Amino acid sequence: MHPILSDRRRFLVYIGTWMLIAVLIARLLVANDLTNWTYALWFSVPIALFAGFLTSSAYFVCRSLPFNQRSFSIAALVFCSAALISGMSWLGLCHGWSKVLVAVTDETSAVRISTHLSVLFFITGFAIYLLALLAFDVYIAFDNIREAERREAASRLLARDAELQVLRSQIDPHFLFNSLNSISALTAIDAAAARTMTIALADFFRQTLAIAEKEKISLKEELLLCENFLAVEKIRFGKKLGIEFSVATEAENALIPPMILQPLLENAIKHGIRNLAKGGVIMVTIFQRDRWLHIAVENPLSPVPASSTGNGLGLSNLRQRFFALYGEQARVTWQQTDEKFILEMAMPFEQDNNESVYK
Known part of the structure; x- marks a missing residue:
């Protein structure tokens, strides 16, 4: 016109x-x-x-x-x-x-x-x-x-959304795969516990379906998802599984991509706690500093590496997902020693008003 x-x-x-x-x-x-x-x-x-x-x-x-x-x-x-x-x-x-x-x-x-x-x-x-x-x-x-x-901006947005969908399609089957393995193992050991775990898993997957399609959720929602997941894993590992959360008050209202913390806890259990005879404690530290949100997950490792099966989270997928959402404004790093594995994430601190400020 x-x-x-x-x-x-x-x-x-x-x-x-x-x-x-x-x-x-x-x-x-x-x-x-x-x-x-x-x-x-x-x-x-x-x-x-x-x-x-x-x-x-x-x-x-x-x-x-x-x-x-x-x-x-x-x-x-x-x-x-x-x-x-x-x-x-x-x-x-x-x-x-x-x-x-x-x-x-x-x-x-x-x-x-x-x-x-x-x-x-x-x-x-x-x-x-x-x-x-x-x-x-x-x-x-x-x-x-x-x-x-x-048009270029719209194309980048569509490409980002397509990439996120691909990454999610790679991550989502991981939950079901390990959950079915856990139920299968418990069925032969404790049928009542298997039934309890099945009900708990139903609640867990119901929550994942509610948040999986969202681009961002609050940290509180992610922590609630983690609590439900850990409740299920407690049935499986009992006292062998310990967890310590250290969450700063100012970080509780932060917005984060959905299902980034829960799969890390799952990996920590799968590749760390499960291979330790006496189990161990997973430590999660979350705080906000200089307009950035920092998340660290630390878990103990067995001195003797154990072979494991399954898809796994894929730390490279986590990096790609962060890059699709934040570009260069995010960081995912990890380090491993003979006794522990530490993963750290840093992303722009966003609150419920969806206004992001960068350092």
């Missing part, structure tokens, strides 16, 4: 500009003793508004010649031809309107359009239309750049 007609404010400014041009034309006519103010305004206002209407058509001329598909010679020919037609049309209107005013008013006040004045009107109409063509051409070029940037 036309950029002037589609915006009321632009339209009013455009009309106001041409009214000022009408006053300027009238002032020049009066200054050269060609007529009085009343007649000058009667003459200049209609021809100025017509010129404004005529000049607005320059936008469609520019649109008919896409910048990336035109040649300089064709553009120059079209632009000059359009400006020439505009100048002649405006000159014709000036002569015609002058005759109409002569017919309905006192001839002594009429503007006598001499050859010199005709040339001046023609050159003015030609120049104004040519300037309008150049102005609209620049506007269209910048509008195309903005549109390309919007």
